Amino acid sequence: MSLDKTDVEKIAHLARLAIDEQAIPAYAKDLTNIFNLVEQLTTVDTADITPMAHPLDANQRLRADEVTEANQRELFQAIAPKTEAGIYLVPQVIE
Amino acid sequence: MHTKTLSELSTSLHKGDVSSVELTQHYLDRIRTHNNQLNAYITVCEDEALEQARAADQKIQQKTAGKLTGIPLAHKDIFCTKGVRTSCASKMLDNFIAPYNATVVDRVNTAGMVTLGKTNMDEFAMGSSNETSFYGPVKNPWDNARVPGGSSGGSAAAVAAKLAPVATGTDTGGSIRQPASLCNLTGLKPTYGRISRYGMIAFASSLDQAGPLARSAEDAALLLNEMAGFDTLDSTSVERDVPDYTATLKDSIVGLKIGLPKEYFSEGLDPHVAATIEAAIKTYETLGATIKDITLPNTSLAVPTYYVVAPAECSSNLSRMDGVRFGHRCDDPKDLLDLYQRSRGEGFGEEVKRRIMTGTYALSSGYYDAYYLKAQQCRRLISNDFQQAFSDIDVIMGPTTPTTAFKLGDKTDDPISMYLADIYTISTNLAGLPALSIPAGFVKGLPVGLQIIGNYFEEARLLNVAHSYQQATDWHKKSPLYFE
Numbered sequence: 001m002s003l004d005k006t007d008v009e010k011i012a013h014l015a016r017l018a019i020d021e022q023a024i025p026a027y028a029k030d031l032t033n034i035f036n037l038v039e040q041l042t043t044v045d046t047a048d049i050t051p052m053a054h055p056l057d058a059n060q061r062l063r064a065d066e067v068t069e070a071n072q073r074e075l076f077q078a079i080a081p082k083t084e085a086g087i088y089l090v091p092q093v094i095e
Numbered sequence: 096m097h098t099k100t101l102s103e104l105s106t107s108l109h110k111g112d113v114s115s116v117e118l119t120q121h122y123l124d125r126i127r128t129h130n131n132q133l134n135a136y137i138t139v140c141e142d143e144a145l146e147q148a149r150a151a152d153q154k155i156q157q158k159t160a161g162k163l164t165g166i167p168l169a170h171k172d173i174f175c176t177k178g179v180r181t182s183c184a185s186k187m188l189d190n191f192i193a194p195y196n197a198t199v200v201d202r203v204n205t206a207g208m209v210t211l212g213k214t215n216m217d218e219f220a221m222g223s224s225n226e227t228s229f230y231g232p233v234k235n236p237w238d239n240a241r242v243p244g245g246s247s248g249g250s251a252a253a254v255a256a257k258l259a260p261v262a263t264g265t266d267t268g269g270s271i272r273q274p275a276s277l278c279n280l281t282g283l284k285p286t287y288g289r290i291s292r293y294g295m296i297a298f299a300s301s302l303d304q305a306g307p308l309a310r311s312a313e314d315a316a317l318l319l320n321e322m323a324g325f326d327t328l329d330s331t332s333v334e335r336d337v338p339d340y341t342a343t344l345k346d347s348i349v350g351l352k353i354g355l356p357k358e359y360f361s362e363g364l365d366p367h368v369a370a371t372i373e374a375a376i377k378t379y380e381t382l383g384a385t386i387k388d389i390t391l392p393n394t395s396l397a398v399p400t401y402y403v404v405a406p407a408e409c410s411s412n413l414s415r416m417d418g419v420r421f422g423h424r425c426d427d428p429k430d431l432l433d434l435y436q437r438s439r440g441e442g443f444g445e446e447v448k449r450r451i452m453t454g455t456y457a458l459s460s461g462y463y464d465a466y467y468l469k470a471q472q473c474r475r476l477i478s479n480d481f482q483q484a485f486s487d488i489d490v491i492m493g494p495t496t497p498t499t500a501f502k503l504g505d506k507t508d509d510p511i512s513m514y515l516a517d518i519y520t521i522s523t524n525l526a527g528l529p530a531l532s533i534p535a536g537f538v539k540g541l542p543v544g545l546q547i548i549g550n551y552f553e554e555a556r557l558l559n560v561a562h563s564y565q566q567a568t569d570w571h572k573k574s575p576l577y578f579e
Binding site: 003007008011012013014015016017018019023027030031033034035037038039040041042044046049050051052053054055056058060061063072075076078079080081082088090091092093 | 190191192194286287288301327330331333334393395396398399400402403410414417418419420421422423424428429430431432433434435436437439440441443445448449451452453455456457459465466468469470471472473474475476478510511514525526527528551
C-alpha cells in the first residue's frame with residue numbers, strides 16, 4: 001500500500017494535528033513504511049481466534065455507586081490555559 | 096556512599112552512620128556535577144528531596160522507619176508528582192504541574208523514600224533511544240556518543256552513573272529492559288496489572304507497566320516490594336497478594352528448566368552479543384539449570400502487531416491533550432478547530448505525531464477489522480506460543496536487544512529500524528508476561544543484557560534466577576569508569 005498527500009492530510013485532520021506542509025511527504029513515506037510492515041499480518045490465518053483485549057482476560061471490576069471524588073475544580077483549573085468564573089474558556093463556538 | 100546497595104544504604108541509615116539528609120545531599124551534589132554531561136534528569140527536586148529526607152531521618156530516629164526509608168530514588172517523568180512538573184518529556188506538558196501523585200509515587204513516599212527528581216525519557220515514552228525527548232537526548236554513561244536506550248533512558252543513565260541508587264521506569268514495548276541492557280542494569284517489567292498505572296501518563300493502556308531499574312536483582316526486588324500491589328484507582332490492577340520478593344532470592348535454581356527460543360537467536364542478532372548470551376546460559380548450566388531448545392513460531396508478528404496496537408491506543412489516549420484543560424495552548428486560536436490542531440501540532444514532537452497518525456488511520460472508519468481487530472487476534476497467537484512453551488519449561492532466556500548501544504542519531508531518520516531495536520522485548524508486553532534484563536557481559540566495552548521471561552506473576556522466580564547469576568558473576572558490579 002501507499003499513502004499520499006491527501007491521505008496524510010485527511011489523517012492529520014482526523015487526529016486534529018496541524019502539520020507542516022513541507023513535512024507531508026516524509027509523513028507519507030513513514031506511514032506507508034509502517035503499514036507495509038503491518039501488512040504481513042494479513043497473511044496470518046486468524047479465523048476463530050478470539051481477539052485479546054487484556055493480557056489476563058480480566059473483566060471490568062465494578063464498585064458501589066458512591067461518590068468517591070471530592071470537587072477539586074480550583075486545583076485542576078489552576079493549571080488550565082484559560083478559565084473564567086470556574087469554566088474553561090475556548091474560542092467562541094456558537095454565534 | 097553512592098556505590099552501596101539498597102540494603103547497605105538501609106543498614107547505614109538505621110545504624111546512624113549516615114543521615115538521609117546527608118545521603119540525599121550527596122546524590123544532589125553528584126547530579127549537579129554530572130547531569131549536564133548526561134541530561135538524565137529533566138527536573139531536580141532539591142528542596143522537596145531535602146524535606147522528605149528530614150522527615151525520613153525523624154522516622155528513623157523514632158524507630159518507625161521501614162527498610163527503604165530515607166533512601167533516594169528518581170522517577171521517570173511519566174509518573175505524576177503532586178506540585179512538581181510532570182512533562183512526559185513533551186513540550187505539550189512542559190508547563191504541567193501535576194495536581195496529584197501517581198499511585199507508585201504515593202507508595203514509595205509512604206515507604207519513606209526520597210524523590211531526587213524526574214528523569215528524562217522519550218516523549219510520551221515513544222522511542223527506544225531517548226532521542227525524542229523535548230529536553231534533548233540522554234547520553235549513555237558508558238559512551239557519551241551512544242544512546243542509553245529508551246524510553247526510560249534517563250532513569251537508566253541516572254542509575255548507571257550513580258546519580259540515583261534506584262529508579263522507576265515504565266515498559267510498553269521494552270522501555271525498561273532495553274535501557275537496562277544498554278546501561279548494564281537490572282530492569283524488570285512485571286506482569287501486566289501487578290503495579291498500578293494510576294497517574295502514570297498513558298501511552299498504550301493494554302501494554303503499559305511500571306517497574307524498577309536497579310544495579311542488582313536484590314535492589315530491584317526491594318523496590319518492587321514497594322511498587323507492587325492492588326489499586327482500586329486502576330481498573331486493570333490485579334487483586335492478588337504481593338509476596339516479599341526478597342524472600343526467595345537465594346532459593347536454589349538446581350533443576351531450573353530454561354527454554355531458548357530459536358527465533359531469538361536468528362538473523363539480525365549481532366554475533367558478539369549472541370556469544371555473550373550463550374556464555375551466560377553456560378553459567379546457568381553450571382549452576383544446575385537444564386537447557387531446552389524451544390520455538391515461539393509467531394515471534395515475527397510481534398513488531399507489526401505492536402505497531403497497530405500501541406499507536407491505536409496512543410492516538411486515543413493522547414486525544415486528551417487538546418489545549419483546553421491543561422498543557423500547551425497555541426497563541427490566538429481563531430476557532431476551536433484551530434485551537435486543537437495548532438496546540439497539538441506545536442505541542443507534540445515528530446515521533447508522537449507519527450504514532451498518533453498511525454493509530455488514527457488504523458482506527459478510522461472501515462479499517463478497524465483489518466488492523467486493530469486483526470492485531471488483537473495475532474496478539475493472542477503470540478501469547479499462546481508462550482503458554483505452549485511454559486508447559487514444560489520454567490523460564491525463557493535470550494538477548495534483550497539485538498545489538499549493544501547504538502550511536503546517537505544512527506536510527507533517527509528511519510523509524511522502522513528504531514522499532515526493530517525492540518524485537519525481543521515487544522512480545523512479552525503483548526502477552527502481558529513479566530520479564531527482566533540483567534547484565535551478562537560486554538562487547539567492545541559496551542554492556543549486553545540477558546533477558547529472562549517468566550510466566551504470569553512469576554516476578555519472584557525471575558528475581559531469584561537473576562540473583563543466582565549475580566552471585567556467580569560480577570558483570571552487574573561493573574560501572575562506567577568516569578562515574579565511579
